[in-house]
Amino acid sequence: MAEYVFSRLRELGFIEPAPDASARFELTRPVEALLRHLLREQHLSSAAVTQGYINDLELTSEQLEQAVQRRSRGVAIRVLDEIAAQMDRIRYDSRANRDSITTEVVRVRANAERRTPRERFEIVNRLWEHHLRPLRDLLDVDQAMERCLDRLTRLLVEGRTAFLSDGPLYQEFGRGQARLVRLRREVAEDLRECLAEVTPLYHGLQQDTLIVRGASEALRIARMDGVPALCLAQRFPLSTFRREGIVGDGKLQAYLHEVVHYEPPRPAPIPVGIPAPRPQPIDLATLRSALSDEPAPDDCLAWLIQRFPEATPTDILRAYGVFLERTFGRVEAAQDGENAYPMGKVTFHAIPMRLIPR
Numbered sequence: 528m529a530e531y532v533f534s535r536l537r538e539l540g541f542i543e544p545a546p547d548a549s550a551r552f553e554l555t556r557p558v559e560a561l562l563r564h565l566l567r568e569q570h571l572s573s574a575a576v577t578q579g580y581i582n583d584l585e586l587t588s589e590q591l592e593q594a595v596q597r598r599s600r601g602v603a604i605r606v607l608d609e610i611a612a613q614m615d616r617i618r619y620d621s622r623a624n625r626d627s628i629t630t631e632v633v634r635v636r637a638n639a640e641r642r643t644p645r646e647r648f649e650i651v652n653r654l655w656e657h658h659l660r661p662l663r664d665l666l667d668v669d670q671a672m673e674r675c676l677d678r679l680t681r682l683l684v685e686g687r688t689a690f691l692s693d694g695p696l697y698q699e700f701g702r703g704q705a706r707l708v709r710l711r712r713e714v715a716e717d718l719r720e721c722l723a724e725v726t727p728l729y730h731g732l733q734q735d736t737l738i739v740r741g742a743s744e745a746l747r748i749a750r751m752d753g754v755p756a757l758c759l760a761q762r763f764p765l766s767t768f769r770r771e772g773i774v775g776d777g778k779l780q781a782y783l784h785e786v787v788h789y790e791p792p793r794p795a796p797i798p799v800g801i802p803a804p805r806p807q808p809i810d811l812a813t814l815r816s817a818l819s820d821e822p823a824p825d826d827c828l829a830w831l832i833q834r835f836p837e838a839t840p841t842d843i844l845r846a847y848g849v850f851l852e853r854t855f856g857r858v859e860a861a862q863d864g865e866n867a868y869p870m871g872k873v874t875f876h877a878i879p880m881r882l883i884p885r
Contacts, residue, residue, distance in 0.1 A: 572620050574661035580617045581672050587613060588679050595686045600696060603686065607699050610679070614710045624662075625717040628654060632724045635732075644739055648732040655729050659721055680707060681860075681878065688859055809838055809846040811854070818855060818884075825861055826879040828868050840873045856884040 536542045541558050545551040587609050594602040631654060635647050642650075687700040748756050807813075809831075817834055824830035827850045831843050838846075850858055861879040868875040 572624060573657060574664075576620065577617065577662065578671070580613060580620070581675050584610065584613050584617075584679065585675050588675065588682060591679075591682050591686065595682060595689050598689060600690070600693065603690070603696060604699065607703055610703060611706055614706050618710050618713055621714045621717045624658065625721055628658070628721045629724055632728055635728065644732060644735040648729075648736045651725060651729050651732055654725055659718075659725055663718060663722070676707060676711060680704070683707065684860070809835055809842050811849065814846060814849060815855070818882075823856070823882045823884050825881050826866070827858065827882055828875060828877055828880070829866075832868055832870055840870055840875075843870065844875075850880065850882060856882055858882055 537552075540555055542552040543555050545553045587606055591603065591606045591610065593599075594606055631650070635642075635650055638647065683700050683704045687697055687704075690696040690700065745757060821834075828843075828847055831838075831846050835843065835846070849855075858880045861881040864878070865876050866879050868877065
């Protein structure tokens with residue numbers, strides 16, 4: 528039975544001979560990755576791996592841009608499949624890193640191996656310096672990944688516009704947009720969860736390590752030069768106690784008698800101001816009425832800010848989303864570059880979108 532199981536494992540590709548010995552076998556890489564995924568013991572990948580994914584995504588984005596410009600349907604389908612696979616690889620790798628870091632943090636906190644604070648800090652410091660900090664810098668708003676995803680977002684929007692009459696391909700571009708939104712959300716969530724797990728542990732173990740180092744140095748100085756060399760009296764001055772100005776019992780009783788019969792005055796009433804009325808949200812009927820009185824806007828976001836000056840930024844973005852959902856007609860980019868839209872203390876940056884009514 529054992530020989531049959533062994534032969535079947537080799538035939539099915541579950542195990543292979545080890546490179547350093549002919550009588551020893553090891554799991555193949557796909558099977559090992561599957562078991563690590565099931566046991567949540569994935570290998571950590573560095574920020575350089577993610578940078579490689581981003582470089583591949585930039586190359587396929589260039590191919591997609593050429594396919595959209597040339598209206599090449601076959602090339603666009605193949606490139607969209609490649610982009611979907613690349614986005615899934617980034618997402619799966621991010622989730623594997625999150626599970627691996629969470630597992631490692633649990634082990635460090637449990638400390639079943641009885642490691643010293645310094646050894647535990649070295650483990651957490653490696654997670655911080657070699658994985659989290661480079662990955663956080665890579666995913667920053669102004670860095671490579673965000674620029675790549677912004678460009679891909681623009682290309683998918685242009686692709687849907689270019690292949691509007693091609694139903695299946697139009698839907699593929701829509702699925703690509705949905706995958707991109709999911710990728711942004713899950714990668715940001717994974718990084719946020721990893722930072723929430725590692726940051727408190729990192730600072731706590733760093734403090735413990737500094738305390739242990741300081742205590743070790745103090746013991747070394749005391750052993751070599753004696754306790755007076757530590758200058759404890761100057762470093763830790765202790766307060767002294769001296770009796771001075773003791774109150775007599777009679778005065779103390781009279782004071783307490785006055786305190787017992789003290790009646791505090793009534794506090795002044797707190798004026799209650801009239802709260803400022805909150806501006807009404809921009810609903811669908813309000814937008815429809817405003818559009819019926821004016822021509823279709825060439826810049827939907829600028830029109831909303833000018834038309835509803837009392838609205839909050841949240842209401843403006845919600846109303847802008849109604850335009851992007853094609854509620855009042857098709858929207859298309861009015862220009863290639865972005866514009867700045869100041870609104871009080873907030874400034875939006877977006878590509879101007881023109882409304883083409885039905």
